[in-house]
Amino acid sequence: MARPDLAALDKTDPLKPFRDRFVLPQGVIYLDGNSLGALPRATAARLAQVIEAEWGRDLITSWNKHDWIALPARVGDKIGRLIGAKPGETMVGDSTSVNLFKTLAAALRLRPGRRVILSEPANFPTDLYIAEGLAALLAEGHELRLVEPEAIDAAITDEVAVVMLTHVNYRTGRLHDMARVTTRAHDAGALMLWDLCHSAGAVPVDLNRAGADFAVGCGYKYLNGGPGAPAFLWAAERWHGQMTMPLTGWLGHAAPFAFETHFRPADGIQRGLVGTPPILSLAALECGVDILLDASIAEIRKKSLSQSALFAQLVEEQLAGHGFTIVSPGDEASRGSQVSLAHEQGYPIMQALIARGVIGDFRAPDILRFGFTPLYLGYAELWDAVWVLKEIMEDRSWDRPEHHARARVT
Amino acid sequence: MARPDLAALDKTDPLKPFRDRFVLPQGVIYLDGNSLGALPRATAARLAQVIEAEWGRDLITSWNKHDWIALPARVGDKIGRLIGAKPGETMVGDSTSVNLFKTLAAALRLRPGRRVILSEPANFPTDLYIAEGLAALLAEGHELRLVEPEAIDAAITDEVAVVMLTHVNYRTGRLHDMARVTTRAHDAGALMLWDLCHSAGAVPVDLNRAGADFAVGCGYKYLNGGPGAPAFLWAAERWHGQMTMPLTGWLGHAAPFAFETHFRPADGIQRGLVGTPPILSLAALECGVDILLDASIAEIRKKSLSQSALFAQLVEEQLAGHGFTIVSPGDEASRGSQVSLAHEQGYPIMQALIARGVIGDFRAPDILRFGFTPLYLGYAELWDAVWVLKEIMEDRSWDRPEHHARARVT
CATH class of the missing domain: 3.40.640.10 (Type I PLP-dependent aspartate aminotransferase-like (Major domain))
Structure with a gap:
């Protein structure tokens, strides 16, 4: 799978107009709406x-x-x-x-x-x-x-x-x-x-x-x-x-x-x-x-399942040999709107990702969580997120002291 | 006691500068900060x-x-x-x-x-x-x-x-x-x-x-x-x-x-x-x-006691014969930051006051509450509030159907 395949999905995404109803920071891929949802434009x-x-x-x-x-x-x-x-x-x-x-x-x-x-x-x-x-x-x-x-x-x-x-x-x-x-x-x-x-x-x-x-x-x-x-x-x-x-x-x-x-x-x-x-x-x-x-909750679910399946596929394609295990169910009927990866260095890897603008979160002892929020998350962002993760693994930039430092809130 | 006596107290009030730290609507005398405090200017x-x-x-x-x-x-x-x-x-x-x-x-x-x-x-x-x-x-x-x-x-x-x-x-x-x-x-x-x-x-x-x-x-x-x-x-x-x-x-x-x-x-x-x-x-x-x-809580208390004593005095001077009973303690050591009046027509009287921009509240069965918030309430406002109350009692404008209509929140 290549980035253009995902960008093409964005073009025909029926939920695409909803992204404009949220304020999202530049340079960030937000995969943590399952922990704190993004800011609606109307709220302020x-x-x-x-x-x-x-x-x-x-x-x-x-x-x-x-x-x-x-x-x-x-x-x-x-x-x-x-x-x-x-x-x-x-x-x-x-x-x-x-x-x-x-x-x-x-x-x-x-x-x-x-x-x-x-x-x-x-x-x-x-x-x-x-x-x-x-x-x-x-x-x-x-x-x-x-x-x-x-x-x-x-x-x-x-x-x-x-x-x-x-x-x-x-x-x-x-x-x-x-x-x-x-x-x-x-x-x-x-x-x-x-x-x-x-x-x-x-x-x-x-x-x-x-x-x-x-x-x-x-x-x-x-x-x-x-x-x-x-x-x-x-x-x-x-x-x-x-x-x-x-x-x-x-x-x-x-x-x-x-x-x-x-x-x-x-x-x-x-x-x-x-x-x-x-x-x-x-x-x-x-x-x-x-x-x-x-929005239609059926459309949200459809896109969510598509996004989680594509994310899992990208992880398998791009990150083989880097020690990740997909712990979320492959079966659609048993999967919510997230994909979690287990990795023994999950904490510093997630900190390195966040430092690069890809925001998921970590749950002890070893889980990297990536949540999918179809109203404001695009398909191409999935490719970009996995690409950043791949770079972090390949250049081992996750293994820097600052990424190991524990925050009060993980 | 006359209005100029109270206006003179405002001039020397050490807490006067605090009023500017609140947003207060024009034409309102707010005597309900004991129920919902006013909006600080910094909050928005x-x-x-x-x-x-x-x-x-x-x-x-x-x-x-x-x-x-x-x-x-x-x-x-x-x-x-x-x-x-x-x-x-x-x-x-x-x-x-x-x-x-x-x-x-x-x-x-x-x-x-x-x-x-x-x-x-x-x-x-x-x-x-x-x-x-x-x-x-x-x-x-x-x-x-x-x-x-x-x-x-x-x-x-x-x-x-x-x-x-x-x-x-x-x-x-x-x-x-x-x-x-x-x-x-x-x-x-x-x-x-x-x-x-x-x-x-x-x-x-x-x-x-x-x-x-x-x-x-x-x-x-x-x-x-x-x-x-x-x-x-x-x-x-x-x-x-x-x-x-x-x-x-x-x-x-x-x-x-x-x-x-x-x-x-x-x-x-x-x-x-x-x-x-x-x-x-x-x-x-x-x-x-x-x-x-x-602010100094001692200054707040001093002004609060002064305001509640003056308000009670004004009620006695201006509203004699209108059926009000002061139910708050006269003794300073036993009085908080409010003066409550009992009146058998308390509900419509309070609605009429609110319609005239003097905001206190009513507590069943017969209590009109007036709260004193020294950070944003002036002395002359006490005089004005009692004056409006006196007018309402004298012209019996409290006894209009719209003032008897019960709201969801009293």
């Missing part, structure tokens, strides 16, 4: 408006005048359209970790006789930490049981209260079959909680078709909401009346502005809210989500 | 920089390059200087409600033999709701016991695990004697948790001198961090090694980027973090806090 102006015209000019009256109070639900419903939610099933607020805590606690309360939370050891650590912390807090003998992906089916027994999995694995990009695992969980009487951090906006998700119970996900990856953007939580409508949230803040109250002494949960997913909504962050997130709603 | 440019130069240009590398990862601690330590914290005792993140959940759970774990959380019925509702929700979640028989302020001393018995109070009451502005109540709690073997939502940046607070154990507070009131700004949490250094946080997210881990399977808490207040820090919101909050650090 929208934030200036919220800051100057809403907060600055209309001050406290903006809660009504600019309907700030409705932002968590409005942005939630927009995200809902990307994940197969019905209107009124999705809310935005807090972090993914906090939303996991809420939904996991709610799910456990719906399966009071069961004590096992089932997950996998390679789940994103915060998911496991939150589950551990919740189990310790409840002090009812809950157990976080971790089994390898191949063993999950067999491990879904009648002891399991909740199966808690991340749809797309953060390190390898491995994609679970949402509908199949959810059905398996339900067949055993368990509930299904999906973490969509690496799915929402990247791969087609249909929570209701899969019959899932709860879900959470991230605003700052494929939704392009900005660093530390608020997260979302979703609960199937059938649970809205029964679910008990552990974080009973005033925005989850049936009548927050009645300032009652005792808590009464709001109807519906509103009870998943806790504190005052973060307006600036919500406005930024909405700009990112709006772009996705203008 | 700082956010544009974070959005365009940090997020947009440097993308994921900003976590190291612009030290985003340190923002929760950096802004936390700045807030810490306003509340009598030592460096390393304060962190910013999540909402006040979520931080209350964390600190209350941590405090209860430090008093395992005790089952009572003591508070007052007039505490801000989210504080009570969070405590109720936590007690239900723990299912260990914890009781949220509510007693009137006068009865708190007697109610601090050896059953009490935690005394949880808001320093300045949100409705009346009544100020607790932090040092005295804290000592009383400790004498009975209880821990002391303070909510500083209406104190931080408004009144002098010295948590360490008072010997307090835990505290939380809000970023969007007197700290001028913007709507829904992240909140802070504080824990006395002596508890850092022992405290167990219930929300064990990855940013509270000892080595977040080692991506370990099991949770190990970070040292110190870092374990109070949960999810990925909200960078845009943190940057906005820092702009607000920076202004306060340039």
